Amino acid sequence: MAELIFWLCLLLPLYAWLGYPLLLSLAAPLFPRRRVPPQVPLAVSVVIAAHNEQRHIEQKLHSVLGQDYHARSLQLVLASDGSSDQTVACARRVADPRIQLLDLPRIGKAAALNTAVSQCTGDVLVFTDADNQWADDTLRLLLAPLADSEVGGCAGHMIIPNPGKGLSLGDSLYRHYEAWVRRVENRIGCMVSADGALLALRRELFEKIPAHVNDDFFISTCAPAAGKRIVYVEAAQVLDQGVDAADKQFRRRQRVTVGGLQSLAARRELLNPLRHGLYAIALISHKLIRRLAPVLLLPLLLSNLWLLDVHGFYRLTLAAQLLGYGIAIAGLLDVRHRLPKPFRLAAFVLVTLAGMSVGLWQFLRGHSYSQWNPDQNR
Numbered sequence: 001m002a003e004l005i006f007w008l009c010l011l012l013p014l015y016a017w018l019g020y021p022l023l024l025s026l027a028a029p030l031f032p033r034r035r036v037p038p039q040v041p042l043a044v045s046v047v048i049a050a051h052n053e054q055r056h057i058e059q060k061l062h063s064v065l066g067q068d069y070h071a072r073s074l075q076l077v078l079a080s081d082g083s084s085d086q087t088v089a090c091a092r093r094v095a096d097p098r099i100q101l102l103d104l105p106r107i108g109k110a111a112a113l114n115t116a117v118s119q120c121t122g123d124v125l126v127f128t129d130a131d132n133q134w135a136d137d138t139l140r141l142l143l144a145p146l147a148d149s150e151v152g153g154c155a156g157h158m159i160i161p162n163p164g165k166g167l168s169l170g171d172s173l174y175r176h177y178e179a180w181v182r183r184v185e186n187r188i189g190c191m192v193s194a195d196g197a198l199l200a201l202r203r204e205l206f207e208k209i210p211a212h213v214n215d216d217f218f219i220s221t222c223a224p225a226a227g228k229r230i231v232y233v234e235a236a237q238v239l240d241q242g243v244d245a246a247d248k249q250f251r252r253r254q255r256v257t258v259g260g261l262q263s264l265a266a267r268r269e270l271l272n273p274l275r276h277g278l279y280a281i282a283l284i285s286h287k288l289i290r291r292l293a294p295v296l297l298l299p300l301l302l303s304n305l306w307l308l309d310v311h312g313f314y315r316l317t318l319a320a321q322l323l324g325y326g327i328a329i330a331g332l333l334d335v336r337h338r339l340p341k342p343f344r345l346a347a348f349v350l351v352t353l354a355g356m357s358v359g360l361w362q363f364l365r366g367h368s369y370s371q372w373n374p375d376q377n378r
Contacts, residue, residue, distance in 0.1 A: 002306040006314075009300035013293035020285040024184035031188050037147040044143070045075040045122030045203070049112040051374060053130040054086040061094045063133045069140035074098050079116040081372075082106025109372045110209040113219075117206055126200045127219060131374060132158065132238040134198075142200055142236035152205050152228025153220050155182065155191065156198030156236040167249050168242020169341060170348025179234060181286065186232035190282040194220035194230060198238045202228070212368035213266050214259035217287075221267050224279050246332055249348065250355040255369050257291055257359025262368065264288060294353040295360055325350070 046064050050057060057078070064076055079102040080088050088103050100119055104112055117125060124146060126139065138156065145151045157179060163172040178195075185191040196216030205222045209215050223230050243249050264271070264287060271288070273280040301321055307314040324346060331339060331347030 002303045003310070005299055006303040006307060009296040009303065010317075012289060013296055016285060016290040016293045020289075021181045021184055024181075024188055024282075028184055028187040033187075034148070034189075036145055039140075039144045039147050041070055041072045042124050042143060042146065043073040043075075043122040044069075044071045044124050044126055044139070045077060045117075045120035046126045046128065046139075047113060047116045047120065048076070048078045048128055048130050049081055049109050049116065050078060050083060050087055050130040051081045051109075051372065052083050052085045052087060053374070054083075054090050056131040057087055058090050058094055059133065060128075060130050061091060061096075061099065064128070064139075065094075065096055065098065066136060067134065067139040068136050069143065071139075073122065075100065075120065075122055077116040077119050078102065079104055079112040081109060081112040106371070108211060110211050110213070110215055113215055114208050117203075120203065123203055124200055125203050125206060126198075127196060127216070128199075128238065129197050129240075129374075132197050132240045135237055135239075138198070138236050138238065142198060142233050145231040145233060146200065146202070150229055151231050152202050152223030152226060153194060153230045154200040154236070155194030155220065155230060155232050156238055157232075157234045158195055158197040158238050158240050160240055160242045163242050167246060167344060167348045167351060168244045170345045170352075171242035171249070173345065174348070174352075182232040183234065185282055185286070188278065188282075189229055190278040191230045191232050192221075192279070192283050192286045193217045194232075197240060198236060210262075210266055212259065213263040214256060217260060217263040218266065221263075221270060224270060224276065225267065246347065246351050249351045250358075253352050253355030254359040254362065257356045258363050258367060258369060260287060260291055261360065261363040291356060291360065294356040297353065297357075 048060065061076065061078070076098055077100045078091055080091070082105050088101065091099070091101050102116060102119065104115060113127070124143060126142070142154050142156050145154050158175060160168065160172040160175060163169045182191055194216060199216060199220050201219055201222055205226045205228065206219070207222050209218050220230055243252065270276055270283055271280050304314055304318045304321065308318060327343055328346035328350035331343035332350070334343060337344070
């Protein structure tokens, strides 16, 4: 029994984090590449929900308004969710008739987005965060796949150009890992979801966002729920910043895990392979098993201890686990960043897995996050 527990707890995380994208990479050449028809100008509504973003909002608005995409019409709806700083005043300084400003009370991000969408007039909704910046061609590249009627949504690529000296180094590498997974999912046609930093959705596919889900996951899965594909557009980039502080990384991963599992519960019909085929398998592998995998690490360690006298292999795996935890703890304690980068990467992995484990426990206890505060996660 101890060996069965050990191998299950070892192989499931390995499959979720490594085996799944490797299998997709091997299968990708078997799937034909899709040709994108010529782009047709669209009526676009860009939606931004903001809470206390006075440091970023003016630059963000100029970044969106300065795009080289020749839209049939462009609307920018900014919903301030009860901002107590100068977010609204800063936004009003950007005098442009294409901007519609909603100065809302504190109602939560999902409600703010739903309110903003109710004011949208475009054929396509483009959701983006207030604190990241676009390149001049981001919108044009993002919307190009929508020339294909089978495409319901598009996802951009978020990069961290200047990782800090702490855990944001791991944050940056994680973005590269996610890009690899989305690239191979996209090649096969089963990309799971988009990042909230940059995603586009046909307006007729939009469904009202429930209060406690991860809004980016829920919005982007409106496309597969309607039988349409999500397309990953790696060239459509947004620039973001990493998070160095361990406590902020922990809180963010905890919150994302709780909201992610609530999102999967809200979209549980998409987990049925009989109805949704490869997409359901991708969703189970990418989102469900990956979020459950961290809680297997403790039984992996305990079963490994039980098996120490069975074979020399188990002594090696125990040594590898203890060494990994030791390197991660040393990386966390290295507040002056004197140790080599692998120590900080290991610390990032440990904090991430710990946050996911606590998030799973909170989800099982029925906990949810009704409010959001972006500044706490920077």
